Amino acid sequence: MKPDRPLHPATRAxxxxxxxxxxxxxxxxxxxxxxxxxxxxxxxxxxxxxIIGPNGAGKSTLFNLISGRFGVSAGRILLxxxxxxxxxxxxxNRLGLARSFQITNIFHRLTVFENLRCAALWSLxxxxxxWKNLNKLKDAEDRAEDLLRRVGLKRRRxxxxxxxxxxxxxxxxxxITIAGGASVILLDEPTAGMSRAESRxxxxxxxxxxxxxTLVMVEHDMSVVFGLxxxxxxVVYGQxxxxxxxTEIRANAAVKEAYLGQHVEAA
Amino acid sequence: xELRELHFRPLNFGRWLIWGSTALLxxxxxxxxxxxxxxxxxxxMGVMIIFAxxxxxxxxxxxxxxxxxxVYSGLGAFFxxxxxxxxxxxxxxxxxxxxxVIGGLAGAFFGVIFGYLTTRRAGTPFAMITLGIGEMMYAxxxxxxxxxxxxxxxxxxxxxxxxxxxxxxxxxxxxxxVYLLIAVWCFACxxxxxxxxxxxxxxIANAVxxxxxxxxxxxxxxxxxxxxxxxxxxxxxxxAGALTAINFEIVGSEFFHAARSGGVLLAAFMGGIGFxxxxxIGAVVFTFFAVALSExxxxxxxxxxxxxxxxxxxxxxxxxxxxxxxxxxxKFRRFARLRDPYVGxxxxxMVLALGTILLIELTYHVTLDTGLGPVTRLFGIPMxxxxxxxxxxxxxxxxxxxxxxxYYRRRFGERWSEIQIEIEDWIRDNPT
Numbered sequence: 001m002k003p004d005r006p007l008h009p010a011t012r013a014x015x016x017x018x019x020x021x022x023x024x025x026x027x028x029x030x031x032x033x034x035x036x037x038x039x040x041x042x043x044x045x046x047x048x049x050x051i052i053g054p055n056g057a058g059k060s061t062l063f064n065l066i067s068g069r070f071g072v073s074a075g076r077i078l079l080x081x082x083x084x085x086x087x088x089x090x091x092x093n094r095l096g097l098a099r100s101f102q103i104t105n106i107f108h109r110l111t112v113f114e115n116l117r118c119a120a121l122w123s124l125x126x127x128x129x130x131w132k133n134l135n136k137l138k139d140a141e142d143r144a145e146d147l148l149r150r151v152g153l154k155r156r157r158x159x160x161x162x163x164x165x166x167x168x169x170x171x172x173x174x175x176i177t178i179a180g181g182a183s184v185i186l187l188d189e190p191t192a193g194m195s196r197a198e199s200r201x202x203x204x205x206x207x208x209x210x211x212x213x214t215l216v217m218v219e220h221d222m223s224v225v226f227g228l229x230x231x232x233x234x235v236v237y238g239q240x241x242x243x244x245x246x247t248e249i250r251a252n253a254a255v256k257e258a259y260l261g262q263h264v265e266a267a
Numbered sequence: 268x269e270l271r272e273l274h275f276r277p278l279n280f281g282r283w284l285i286w287g288s289t290a291l292l293x294x295x296x297x298x299x300x301x302x303x304x305x306x307x308x309x310x311x312m313g314v315m316i317i318f319a320x321x322x323x324x325x326x327x328x329x330x331x332x333x334x335x336x337x338v339y340s341g342l343g344a345f346f347x348x349x350x351x352x353x354x355x356x357x358x359x360x361x362x363x364x365x366x367x368v369i370g371g372l373a374g375a376f377f378g379v380i381f382g383y384l385t386t387r388r389a390g391t392p393f394a395m396i397t398l399g400i401g402e403m404m405y406a407x408x409x410x411x412x413x414x415x416x417x418x419x420x421x422x423x424x425x426x427x428x429x430x431x432x433x434x435x436x437x438x439x440x441x442x443x444x445v446y447l448l449i450a451v452w453c454f455a456c457x458x459x460x461x462x463x464x465x466x467x468x469x470x471i472a473n474a475v476x477x478x479x480x481x482x483x484x485x486x487x488x489x490x491x492x493x494x495x496x497x498x499x500x501x502x503x504x505x506x507a508g509a510l511t512a513i514n515f516e517i518v519g520s521e522f523f524h525a526a527r528s529g530g531v532l533l534a535a536f537m538g539g540i541g542f543x544x545x546x547x548i549g550a551v552v553f554t555f556f557a558v559a560l561s562e563x564x565x566x567x568x569x570x571x572x573x574x575x576x577x578x579x580x581x582x583x584x585x586x587x588x589x590x591x592x593x594x595x596x597x598k599f600r601r602f603a604r605l606r607d608p609y610v611g612x613x614x615x616x617m618v619l620a621l622g623t624i625l626l627i628e629l630t631y632h633v634t635l636d637t638g639l640g641p642v643t644r645l646f647g648i649p650m651x652x653x654x655x656x657x658x659x660x661x662x663x664x665x666x667x668x669x670x671x672x673x674y675y676r677r678r679f680g681e682r683w684s685e686i687q688i689e690i691e692d693w694i695r696d697n698p699t
Contacts, residue, residue, distance in 0.1 A: 067484065089483040099484055107477040110470075118474045121467050122486030128495055130468040137467070180485060 018081030020045040020184050020214035021066065021097075026075035028058075028065055028238075035061045037238035038075070043231075045080070045183070048215040050229035052222075054258075058238045059218040060102060063188050066216075067099045068092040079184060094122065098182035102189045102218075104169045108162030112153050112172055115161050117144040119179035143179065150209055151175040167198045171205060178209050185210055187217040191224050203227055226250075234258070286458065293450040297443060304562075306442045312554040313446070313453040314510045319534040319546035319553075320460050321503035326532070327540030328464065329496045330476030331386070332394045335401030336504055337527035341408070342377050343370030343505025344522050345415060347512040348423040355427030363428040363439055367452050367509040374505020378498040386493035389479060393493075401528050408520035420519025423512065439513065449510050456503055461543055463499065472496050530557070533571070537578055539585025548586045566631050573623075592687075599693070601686045608682050611675035619672045622665025629657055 019042040028036035035058045043049045051059050064070045066077055068089040076085045084092050107115050117134075120143040126132060134140070148154045151171045156164060161172060170190065177185060190206060191199040203224055206215070219225045225232060226246045233243040236258045242249060249255055296309055318340055325331040347370040353359035361369070385396045408415040415421070425445070431437035439445055463469045471492055475482045479489045512518050521527070530553065538549020556574070560567040582589045596602050625645060632643040633652050641653040650657040 069480075088488070090486050090488050093484055093486040101481075105478060105481045105484075107474045107481060109477045110473060114470065114473075118470055118482075119485045121471065126467040128468045128471070128491065130463055130466045130495070130499065132466055133462075134465050134467055134470055140467075176481070176485065 018078065019043055020047070020080055021216065022078040022081075023066070024076045024078070026062075026065060026077060027073045028061055028070065029073045034073075035238055036065065036072075039235075039238070039240055041233060041240060041243070043184075043214060043216060045214055046212065048210065048228055048230045049217070050225045050232045051216065051218050051235055052220070052225055052232060053235035057235045059235050060188060062235065063099060063186050063216075063218060066092075067097065067186060093180065093182065096183040097186065098177045098180055098184075099186035100173045100177040100188055100190060102192060104166070104173055106161045106169060106172050106176060109160060111158050111160055112164070113144055113148065113157045115172055116147045116175050116179050117141065119176040120144060120147070120181075123180035123182075147175045147179055151205060167194055167202075170194065170198075170202065174202075174205060174209065178213075182213070184214045184216065187215065187219075189218055189220060191219065191221050199224060289457070290454055293454055296450075297446055301443070303442060306446050308554065308558050310442065310446045310449050310514050311558050312551050313449040314507050314514065315531075315534060315550035315554045316453050316547050317456045317503055317510070318507035318531050319538065319550040320457065320543075321500045321507065322531045322535045323540055323543075323546045324460065324463070324472075324496055324500040324503070326535060327542075327545070328469065328476065329472040329493060330479075331389065331493060331497070332532075333385075333397040333528070334394055334525070334532070335385075335397035335399075335404070335528050336500075336531050337523055337525075338381065338397075338401055338404045339374040339378055339501035339504035340508035340511070340527070340531075341404065341518075341522035343367075343374040343508030344512040344518045345421065345508075346370055346373035346505075347509030348421045348516075348518040349414075351423035351425060351427060351512065351516075352421070355424055361428070362431065363425055363513065364431050364448055366513060367506040370509025370512070371502045371506040374508065375498050375502035378501025382494050382497035382501065386497050387490055389489070389493065397528075398525075401523065401525055405520060405523040405525070408523050415520055416518070418520075420517050420521075422517045425513050425516055445514055449514065452506060452510055456506060457547070460503060464543060468492070468495060533575055537575060537585055539587030539589075541584055542587045542591070545585050545587035548590075552586065564628065564631075565635060566627050569627060570624075595690065596686055599686075599690050601689065604686065605679075605682060608675065608679035612672070612679045615668060615672035615675050617668075618664060619668030622661055622663075622668045625657070625661035626665055629661060 021041075021043040023039050023041040026036055026039045027034065039062065051062065053059050061070070065072050068084070068087050068091070071086040076083060078084065079092065079095050079097055082095060084095060084097070087095075107118060110118065117140050120140055121127070124137070124139050124143065126137060126140065148157055151174060153164075153168060153171060153175065156168060161169065164172060170193075174187070174190060177187065187206065191202045194202060199221060206217075207228060215228075217228070219228075229246060231243060232246055232249045233240050234249065234252075234255050235241070241258060242252050242255050244252065293313075297306060300306065300309065318336075321339075322333070322336050325333050325336070347366045350359055350361060350366055350369045351363065354361055354363065381400055385393055385400060388396065409417065412418075426438040426440045431439070437444060439448060471482065471487055474485075475487065475489045475492045482489050482492070508522070511522075534549040534553035535546040536549065537552055538547060539545030553571070556567055556571040560570060564570070578585065584592075593602070596605060628643070628645050629650065629652055632639075636643070642649050642651050644650070645657075652658075
């Protein structure tokens with residue numbers, strides 16, 4: 001275990017060349033149970049990267065570490081070369097990383113429009129302003145309207161978030177995640193619980209809205225993974241056992257043995 | 268070219284109409300009710316409206332249940348009364364009409380300090396910490412008599428300063444002038460607090476209320492949001508406190524009492540915390556109970572409590588939601604079907620209430636007013652509490668009221684949910 005091993009010299013100067021997201025020797029223990037047991041991962045800017053693995057492998061925990069929901073026990077996490085280890089979620093978000101949640105996590109008493117507008121406010125520089133009239137902020141309104149169209153919820157604009165159907169809430173969840181214009185997007189099982197048709201629709205949506213951004217997603221549905229991802233990392237028991245293109249992962253014997261098996265035949 | 272993308276914004280006439288008629292109402296009320304008592308009542312209602320609205324900035328808008336909001340109104344009141352005395356002694360050149368600014372700044376200042384501690388947590392821990400700070404403040408107010416006046420409190424004289432606009436008769440001596448001062452401040456605070464709900468901070472406060480975790484992941488420090496909202500809320504609470512100081516010219520430690528913090532919670536909740544105007548209705552009703560009803564009966568707190576319990580049980584959204592639900596039924600042209608059940612419910616409820624009141628008042632007379640002899644007058648009728656007659660009558664009215672009310676309540680409930688389901692279905696089938 002080398003939690004404090006030296007990293008590539010990542011300074012502002014070469015931030016442009018740095019990976020969009022980099023994990024180095026990341027560990028996470030809950031009490032005496034080690035959930036993440038040393039993960040190194042570098043995700044290039046613009047890449048679509050899927051993280052797969054059996055239940056309980058630590059995929060969601062990994063997302064929680066990257067997004068700042070939990071602190072790491074050891075190791076470092078860099079966002080475009082900037083150290084974000086153990087920063088607060090809102091600090092990490094302001095640096096350009098946004099995430100969605102496995103269990104729908106929206107503002108259920110606000111309308112769809114307000115959900116999206118709220119999610120855009122910080123990045124547009126309106127922050128905590130209590131001297132600006134929200135309804136006169138053209139930039140926030142335009143951004144929210146644009147997002148409404150992109151996630152396909154224009155007809156539900158004034159419906160309260162809590163009253164949407166499940167698939168609509170998932171779409172809103174993605175809308176909230178991309179609203180701030182983050183360069184790195186983490187999606188945690190974006191198609192969980194969806195029907196085949198809804199899931200196909202969601203894949204198109206994700207492909208469209210993450211154009212030009214770095215996407216990292218946890219996903220169980222192999223058709224979604226193989227349809228979207230440029231690279232796949234397989235996490236088993238808190239470690240990355242393989243990283244490669246979909247073709248490589250399909251062919252990887254260790255992966256097959258550890259996890260994929262019948263999923264590959266199905267896909 | 269897509270013409271449908273064209274946006275146009277009609278002037279919000281509805282909003283102008285509401286604010287305009289509110290201002291007009293404030294101005295005309297004293298013409299209709301110019302008696303001393305009515306003015307006192309309306310003055311206190313105006314102050315309570317500010318206080319309850321400021322409370323709802325925490326509870327309704329930001330999801331923070333505070334048991335210590337009287338801390339900020341109380342401190343605003345104390346700083347205002349001291350400032351009033353400095354004005355009287357010539358140490359401070361400041362118009363009495365602007366004392367609420369001092370009260371507000373004092374409230375906000377302590378909001379910065381105490382809020383830094385309380386708003387680090389949300390939910391139940393926040394509620395408990397505010398309860399603790401409220402108790403501390405009450406104790407401290409008795410520990411430092413120099414500033415807080417000890418048992419007797421601090422008195423002041425609102426006529427001390429120079430008259431308003433240099434007009435010799437505008438001294439705030441007459442209650443009418445105090446009412447008008449409160450009305451102006453109340454209106455200004457209402458507008459300001461409403462405007463605040465239409466700002467980025469105001470909307471993010473709603474987001475933090477709904478889902479604090481999600482708010483953190485869209486870039487917001489939820490502690491900071493809660494803190495800022497508490498500071499702003501304390502500012503308005505301080506204004507309410509200063510107006511109370513002007514109104515009564517005496518401020519004491521009871522201003523920090525938990526009953527005040529509880530009272531504002533009660534008022535806001537009764538009116539309904541889900542709508543901006545809810546606490547306004549709540550403040551009016553609460554003040555009516557506390558000031559007007561207490562003139563007639565010692566049991567006013569009992570009635571207030573009973574009213575509150577019934578409201579929370581049957582209309583958890585408060586009076587404002589009750590009002591809006593009925594307006595919605597009217598908008599969908601289904602109110603006619605409710606008319607008969609309503610008449611039944613209201614008449615039987617009145618019988619039930621009459622029975623309850625008789626029994627309560629008789630009991631209060633026996634337990635608290637024994638020195639005054641066995642005879643009491645209820646609704647102008649003398650009743651001898653030592654004879655079984657009034658007791659039997661009261662019990663009979665109560666029981667018959669309860670039985671008939673229960674019957675009509677069920678019928679009303681069935682009809683009501685029937686109509687609500689129809690409306691919900693219609694809305695679902697006709698989106699937008």
